[in-house]
Amino acid sequence: MAIRIYNTLTRRKEDFVPVTPGKVGIYSCGPTVYDYFHIGNARAFVVPDVIRRYLQYRGYDVTLVQNITDIEDKIIERAAQRGIAPQDIVDEFTEAYIEDREALGVRAPDIQPRATEHVDEMIQMIQALIDNGLAYARDGDVYYDVSKFEHYGILSNQKIDDLMAGARVGVGETKEDPLDFALWKAAKPGEPSWDSPWGPGRPGWHIECSVMSTKYLGKTFDIHTGGIDLVFPHHENEIAQSHGANGVAPVKYWVHNGFINVDGEKMAKSLGNFKTARDILAYYPGKVVRYFLMSNHYRKPVNFSDDELRMCEKALARLEDAVANAIFAASIDPDEIGEIGMAGDDTRLDAAVIEARRRFENSMDDDFNTAGAIASLHDLATALNTYVNREMPSPPDEGARAAVSRAVLAIMELGDVLGIMDASSLESAGARPGSGGDDRGEAAELGETVRGLVQLLLDVRAKAREAREFGVSDMIRDRLSEMGIVVEDTRDGARWKFEAK
Ligand SMILES: [Zn+2]
Structure with missing residues (x-):
């Protein structure tokens, strides 16, 4: 039987047919390293790990690429708050991410590219989009002209006119149209920046994933995963960029995992129910957290609670x-x-x-x-x-x-x-x-001795029962029970086992 995968792009389950027979390329949106990741992120890391393990079990040669976003607004903000360099934030939380990922039993990706090591390729892709008439430069910024990409809205199943109606141009933004998104951001004083044909600046978040996915997996690859919250705008924009630059749809199967609620409510710092993976891993082994995640279908929203984890x-x-x-x-x-x-x-x-x-x-x-x-x-x-x-x-x-x-x-x-x-x-x-x-x-030898002793006690108990000395036989059963050894009387005599506690 073929493997069937629900594809967000087509909104139905499809037979899985890889681009290259026997091989599978998976790209998974990785962490922006500015804080500990939360239980919702943990799900987005565990899901591709399980998909990868299962495809390997089925004999596929799988390449999993997961990026590290090490340049982004949130990193710069956090560094400013703490009065340290953005690189210090990146180092601290990359290390924490790897520790927590390992604690969750998530195997390391085959390739883990960092955004800052791919800025040249990002500049090239942005230039290709300008050359293809899909992007424009304004005062050191570069924007994607969404109205020029005919498939915009294909992933999130939205009409471009509806999207236009809801969009606003933010303060200080120079884009022509509210839906247009930044490919390149002009440097502000004190921020990390790279030289480019449009002046010093840094890449937008969306272009990072377009470049790192297609660089390592090819212009069209098999599976792209991420949380449901990334469908729009992140993945919609990724399609616009990769397709716009390379002329082909980048991904065959878009796979999105559902949200995690905590104690029945959406997780939010303001509600005080924000759970980092690290908080949870302090109380439960990673395999229990995985069991919790696996006991629900990955697309369904799930509710996290202590009761649930204990079960x-x-x-x-x-x-x-x-x-x-x-x-x-x-x-x-x-x-x-x-x-x-x-x-x-x-x-x-x-x-x-x-x-x-x-x-x-x-x-x-x-x-x-x-x-x-x-x-x-x-x-x-x-x-x-x-x-x-x-x-x-x-x-x-x-x-x-x-x-x-x-x-x-x-x-x-x-x-x-x-x-x-x-x-x-x-x-x-x-x-x-x-x-x-x-x-x-x-241990095995000792086990042999224990088994012999238990059997001896059961033989004594059988003799006691034959002699109708039920007080003795009950005492043996009860004392064994206290030690976690359960005795069951069957037609073929007494059987025993260690009780699952
Ligand atoms: Zn991404």
Whole structure:
């Protein structure tokens, strides 16, 4: 089945057909580095990360480009407020951005260009737009003449006349028409500036993305992502610039993620509900924040709250506990998990693995429906729990251990596509039952002993029940329960498992 992507440009889902078979170019609008990024920005960074991971899982060779906007009005304003150089603001918040991105498990882009390193190319593109009759210079500024670009409004689905009606010329602006936007801004005293054919100045924000996307991905590339708030004017202007300079539409699939509300309200500094990713990451691991983001479709608005995050934390723990319990019960050393996977007969557990993988892919193929993908992981975790607790022979034979490791591997691999399971999930799983430190061989041995002791207690309990000494049998069950070991009586005798807390 083809991957289908909702395209903001056409307002429908389309089959994904890359420009070059087997390869995908993605451009994602990156941070303007003047402050810590907020949870809404975090969504705009996580979404392309997941799209990239899934396309790689499907065998595509993906190139992800994400810019850093290191020259912009907000940076200059913030530097003036703090009485320091714009470059100091840029350095401070580029570093913070990388730290927070890593904490969110967002892998580094393949290329991360900085706007200030591409000013020459921006000047060239602006000159091309002037040469093509689409832009004009005024007193050191250069503006895009929106009325000359026949497709203006195509992305945001607006008529140019309606846009005109709402637009105003700002104080001090020299543009001919209120809709025209700045490509180049004449330098003001004390601001960073570059020489240009129109005098010293700096590029506008929109031209930065046109230049850096087409430079690294080609005049027409596959996917452009960003928050829904960037559709107009930023991305509308990007089309006008790139198409106007290069003569072709720059992007095949425009992908926009929805807003995040906080406690049911739009996030705003004035409401006191403004949440930076850094604030949230102080309380929750990045994979829990990702789980929260993944549990909603990326185009839908979502509501952030502590309750919501706590629910996600528990849900993710259920997946991790399923993996931990299975590894423990099947006496699998996390280090050997990939090696024992292929031996053994098919079981119902293998059927569950195949079904989970099929549903995961169907969900992700359908415009990256991560919520459906997560549901398939939980179904597989349930099947794994059932197998380990009720069906697996005791002690587990080679076939059982192989089937368990295949299921664990599937949860890990699919969870990794979403960025909610990684090697650390497996490590914590391996360390948990043994609690014997970092030495996993030792942990596995200790696990073996614990299993033997629990089985001994259950054998004693069975004898007690035979002798109708129910006080003794209940005491054993209750004391085990206090230690997090749940005993279940089945037709085939007592089974036990570690409780998912
Ligand atoms: Zn951009």
